[in-house]
Amino acid sequence: MSADKDPRLAMLVESIVRLSKGELSSRLEPSSARDEVDAVITGVNLLAEELQQVYEQFEKRVESRTAMLRQAHVDMMKMAMSDALTGLANRVALMDGIEEALGQIAEGALPPALLLLDLDSFKNINDRFGHDTGDRVLQVVAHRLNRVVRESDLVARLGGDEFAVLLPGATLDIALQVARRAVEALAEKIRVDAVDIECRASVGIRIGTTNQSAEELLLDADTAMYAAKREGRNIIKIFQPVMLYSRQLRSQMAAELRDAIASTELVLHYQPVVELATNRILGVEVLVRWQHPVRGLIPPDTFIPLAEEIGVIHDLDRWVMSTSLRQLARWKKELALDDDFQLRVNLSAVELKQLDLVDHVRALLRELDLPASSLVVEITETAIVTRGEVEMYSLLSLKQLGVGIEIDDFGTGYSSISYLRELPVSMVKVDRSLLTELNTRPGQLEFVAAILQLITAAGLEAVFEGIETRQQADQLRAMRCNSGQGFYFCKPLPADEMGALLGATRYLGERDEMDELNEIDDTGIPAVR
Template sequence: MGRPKTTVQGTPQGSGGDRGHEATFRAVCAGCEGFFAFLDAVAVGLAVVDEAGRFVWVNEALCRILGLPRDRLFGEAFIRFVADTSAEQVMALHQANLDGQGGIPAEWVVLREDGGRVPVHVSPGRLVGPDGSRYGVICASDLRPQEGSQESLKRRAFQQGIVSEIGLFALSSGDMPGLFRKTIRLMASVLDVEMAEFIRFLPPDGAMRLEVGVGRSDADGSLYPPPEPGGMAAYVRSAKAPVVIKDYLREERFVPDPFFLAAGMRSGIGMVIHGRDGPYGVMGIHTREPRSFSGDDIHFLQSLANVLSEAVARTGAEAALAASNHLGGLILEAVGEGIFGIDLMGRITFVNPATTQLTGYAQEALVGADPHALWHHSKPDGKPFPRGKSPILKVLEDGRRRHVREDWFWRADGRIFPVDYVVTPLLADGRISGAVVAFRDITERKKAEKALTYQAYHDELTGLYNRAFFIERLERAMRGAKSGGGGRFSVMFLDLDDFKFVNDSLGHTVGDRLLRGIAMRLWNTLDPGDVIARLGGDEFAVLVQGQGEATRGLETAGRIHEELKKPSRIDEFEFFVSASVGIVDDVSAYEGVDEVLRDADTAMFQAKSRGKGKSEVFDRAMHDRASERLHLETGLRRAVEHGELYLAYQPIFRLADRTTVSFEALARWRHPVRGLLSPAVFIPVAEASGLILALGDWVLRECCKRMRLWLDEHPGAADMSIAANISAKQLMQGDLVARVARILDETGLDPRHLKLEVTESVLMENAELAVDILGRLRDLGIRLAVDDFGTGYSSLSYLRRFPVDALKIDRSFVSNMDVNPEKFEIVRAIVQLGRALNLDVCAEGVETEAELAGLVSLGCGLGQGYLYARPLPADEARAFIPPPGEECDPLGEEACTKFS
C-alpha cells in the first residue's frame, strides 16, 4: 500500500530510483566506497539530502526504518516521510539547517511506506562539497521497542557486532584474502553450519576458484570450470537477492551441485559478491539437516555481502582510506551528537564540533587529553568514579561494544549533565587499536521522566499521593513490622459522605474544587510521618505511624472529623462535608496489602451504616461480610458449570466516523438467588480465592468462540478482534502462554483476532516477569494492550520495554475533560505518548458529545462509552458489526475484553 507523493514548491516530486542525484554526490565524494561500506554496516539510519530536500544517499539501516529499498529512495523528497508537520515547515527547517541555524527537532515521527509510524531520535548536520554544493545529513536512531525474545535480541545484536567488526577490518586492512577468510569462518561459526565457502569468478571466461572453504573436502585454491547454464552457481550469480535453498533434494529452480549432494547437504543460502565491473564471486552456507533460516540470518549474510562487495570494488586501499578519512571528517562535523576517539592509553585522538559544544572544552585542549579526567571523573554526588569501572575504558580491555543508556559527564564550567553513549572498539589485524564514543545530552529526556515519575506517584486532581504510592509505602511498613523494626501503625480508609450529590447537583467542576480543598485540609490534620493518598473518587487512605500506641488511628480520625465540621466555601456555595472512616489498628496478623485495605474498607462501610461522620475499627465481629464472600466463592465455583456466567458486549468505535471496530466483553453473573450480579461483586472474590484462573480461562474461551462464530456468520467481522483481560494471578502463572495457545487451538481462532489486556498497575507490580511473558504472547501473534493507563506508575523506560500495541485512557481522565483543563492536558499527553511510541490509543467512558469532540481534536483514534452504546447481549451486539466492504481495521486499533 503506497502513499501519495509529496510535492513542495521548489521540491520536485520523488521519482524513486533516480540515480542522478546519487551520482552527483558520489562525484563530490569520489573514492569513498570503503567508508560507504562502513556506514552500511552500522545500525543507525543515515541519509544525505540535497538542497531541494531529495535523498542522494541512504544506508541500509534507514532503508529498514522507512520500509523501502535504496533504489526506491534515491531522488525522493525526504519530507514524504515526516509525520505531524507540514511540508512547508519541514523545508523551512531543512533550509535553516543548511544555513547553519539548526532548528530541526531532536525527535521526529517518520512514516513508513506501509503506513506505520516510527519514532526516531534525529541528529542533523550539513556537508559542503568542494564545488560549494550543500547537503543535509540526517542521523536517525529507531526508538521503537525491540521485538522478539531475549534470545533473538541477543543473537541479532551479536550478528550486528560481527558485521561492524568485518566492516572495520575491511577499512583498516588491505589484506583481501584475510578479509574473506575471516568473514567465511565467522559466518560458519555464527550461523552454526557444517559448510561455508567463497568462490571467485576468474576472467576472462569466468572459471571459478575456491578462495576459502569451511567443512569442504577440496582445498583452498582449487579450480573449477565456468558455471554451467541451469546450474546452481549460474543461478546464484544472476540472482538479485539471496537464494535460499530449503531442500536441495526438492530444488526445481536450478540443478543442485553434485558436490553438495554427495556431502549430504540439505539446506543452504547462496549470494553474489559484486565487484567494480560485475559479479566477483559467490559465497554460501550449507547444512546437513533441513533448516528454515530466519530473516535476521538472511539480513546478516546480506550485510556481510555488502561489506565484501564494497571492499572488492575499492581501487587501492590507501586511496580509499584517505578518501574515507576525508568524508569521515565531513560526516563527523555534520552529525549533531558528540563523537570522539581514544587510543589504547585512553587518550583522545579526535573530536567532532558537537563534542566541544556539549562539553565546553576547546578542540585544541581535548586532543591528547584524558576524557575520564575531564568529564567522567565523578558521580553526580561528587564521589570519584574509579577508572577501573569506566565502561569506556573497559572496552579497551575486552573489545566488547557497550551502550550506556544513562551516565553523567562534567562540562568545563563544572556543571554536570546526563548522557546516553555507545562505545565501539576499533580493530586492526584482529587487535584492539582504540575506541570511538558517540554520546548525546539527555537532559530533556530526564526532565520528562521526572515529570512522569511525579505523575505516577501523585493524584492529578489533589496533588496527594496516589494508590500506587500508598500501596508501596504500606508494603514497606508491613515488612518492617514483621521484621520487628517498623513499630506499630494503623491504616484508615476514608470515604466522603454523599459527595455524589455535589457532583450531580452542581457539576464536577465544583466537585473537583471542593475535593482539592478537602484534600489539603485532611493533609493538615496529620502528624509528620503519616501518609495520605487519594485512592480515587472521594476515597482516601491514611497510613498512621503508631509509635506503639493502639489508639493513634482513632485519635487521627477524631481530628479529621473535627476539621471537617468547619464549612468549605466555593464561590457563593458553603458546604458541610463529613466522612466515614474505617480503621485497621493492628496489621500484625495480615499477610498482604489487599487484606488490610479490604478490612479497612469493611470497617468504613460499617461506620457509614451508623450514619454520617462516624469511625469504626475493624474487628473479627465484622466477618459477616467475609461470610458473604465465602458464599459467593462457593457459588462462583459452580457458576461456570451451571451456565450462570455470560458475557455482554460493548461496542468500541472509531471516533472520527463512529464506526464500530471491535467490542469489549463484560462478565456478568446471573445468580440463582440474588439475580444479576455486577463484576464489582464477584471479581474481587475470584481474585482473593484464586478462582480468577478458572474464570479467566472461561472468559478467554468464550471470547474466542464468540469471535470465531462472528467470523463464520458475518463477513463484516473479518478484520475485527476481541480480547481478554489478564489478571495479576494469571500473569504470575508459568503456563499462561501455553493456556492461551491451547484455547486458541481448541476454538480454531487465528491469534491475530485476539488481544489481551493488562492493567498498568499489574504490569508494574511484576515488571520483569511481564516483559518476558508478554514477549512470548506476542510471539504467538497476539496483540497486547495496557488498560487504565495513567492510573498506575509505569516509567517511560519500562513502557518502551513492554511489547504492547495499545493504551487505554482511564475513564477518570476522560470524564468531563471538556470542562477540566488539567484532564484535557493529561489526555493530550497520553495521546502524544502513544503516537511517539507507535501505539494505538482508546478512550474509555465517553459519555457526552463534548468529550467526544475533545478527543477527536487531540487525535485520539478510538473510544467506548454510553454515548455510543451500553453493554449488549451477543445477538444485539452482532448488529453493530459493520457491513462487508466497510473499512475496519481494529487489529491495528483497540479491541478490549475485561472483567468490569
C-alpha cells in the same frame, strides 16, 4: 592377724562397705604402726578420694547439662511463642494472652480490647521492591507498634502483613487512643535503601465480653478490620454485630461464585471499540457479568475482587478467554466481519503469572482456527509493575505469537510513558476518569491532549474509554485520537444482541444529544472489565 586381735580390720571392712554404698566421704585414720594394715587403709582412703572427685565432676556436668536443657526449653518456648521475623508474640502467644485477659473479667477486671491491623496494599510493596524489602518494612512496623502501646499490652504478628494488639483491662476510649496512635505511627513513610515507602493500615477493634472465647474475640476483631478495608482502608472500625452478617453474606457469595464459574450463571457482554474517524467497529471488549439466580445481576467490581481474594480468578480468566474466543469463532463463521476485527479480553495479574498461559491461548486459537491477531489481551499496569520473569515471558511470548497487548486503565496507576516503552505492548487504554472532567475542569482538555501526544510519540496506539457524549467524541477526533469506546456509541450488549448488531452494520451512526441523555444502561453497570 585376725579381726579380733586388730580392730582396724573390722573398721577397714566397714569403710569398704560404706564406699560400696556410695558414702564417698568415708575415711580411716592410719595408725602409728605404719604396717600392712595401715598401707591398705591408705589405699582405701586414696580410692575414696578419687571416687569422690569423679563423682563431684560428674555431678557438675549433670548440673551443667540440666541447666543447658532447662535454658533450651525456655528458648524453645520463646521461639514457639514468638514471630521469627519481628520478635513479636505470635498467634499462639496472643491466644494465650486473650484467654488469660478474658478470664480476669470474672475477677472484676475490665475486659480486654483487641486491635487487629492489616497493612494496606502490602502486596504492592513486595511486588515492586521484593520480599527482602517487605520483610524490613514489617520489622519497622513491629517496632513502631511497640512504641505506641502500654507496657501491659501485647503486640503480635499473626502472619503475613497482619498484626494484633491485645490491651488487657481496657475501655473503648483507651482502645481508640492506641489505634489512632498506631495509625499515625504507620502513616510516616518508611525509608529502605534510599526509598520512601508508604505503609498504612486498616484497624478493627473489638472489646471482649463475658463468656466470649478467644477465637470469637479474634473473629470479631477480624470482621471489623475487613469492614475498615472495604470502606476505604487506613480506617479504624469498631465491631458491630451487623458486620458478622455482612461477613457471612460475603462467605456465602464466595462459595456461590465458585459454583457460578462452573455453571451458566456467568454471562459475557460485549462493548464495541470504534474507529473515531469513521465510526467503524474495530472490535469488542469482553465484559463479564454474574447473573445470580436470587440477587440478580452482580456488578464485576463486586465479584472480581472476591474472585481474586478466594483464589478463583485463574478459573474465571480461563472461562472468559475460552467462552469469548468461541463466540468470536461463531461470529466469524456466521458474519462477514472485517479482517482486522479484534476481541479484547482482560487478563488478571494472577493469570499473567501462569506458566501455561501462552500454551493455553495458542491451543485455543489453533482449535478454533482463529488468527492470533484477532485477540488483544488487556492488562493493568499494576499487573506488570515489577516486570517479573514469568510476566515478561508471558508478554513476550504472546507478542511473538501475534496477540495484541494493551495496557488497561492508563492514568490510574504507575503511569509512565518511558516505562511503557520498555514493555512489549502496542496499545494503551486511557482510563475513563480522564474524560469525566474534560469540559468542566480548567486545563483538562489540554492535559488529555498532551497525554495522547505522549502515547503517540512512544509509538503506541491510544484507546479512550468512557466516551459518553458527542462533544467528547468530537474533541477526541480533533486531537486525532484513533479509537475509543463508551455509552455514546453503544452500551455493553449480550452476545446475541451484539451478533445482531454486527450482522446489521459495521458502523455506529451518530445520535442526537437528547438520545444520549435519555439512554440508560439497563444493567446499571459501568463497563469495567
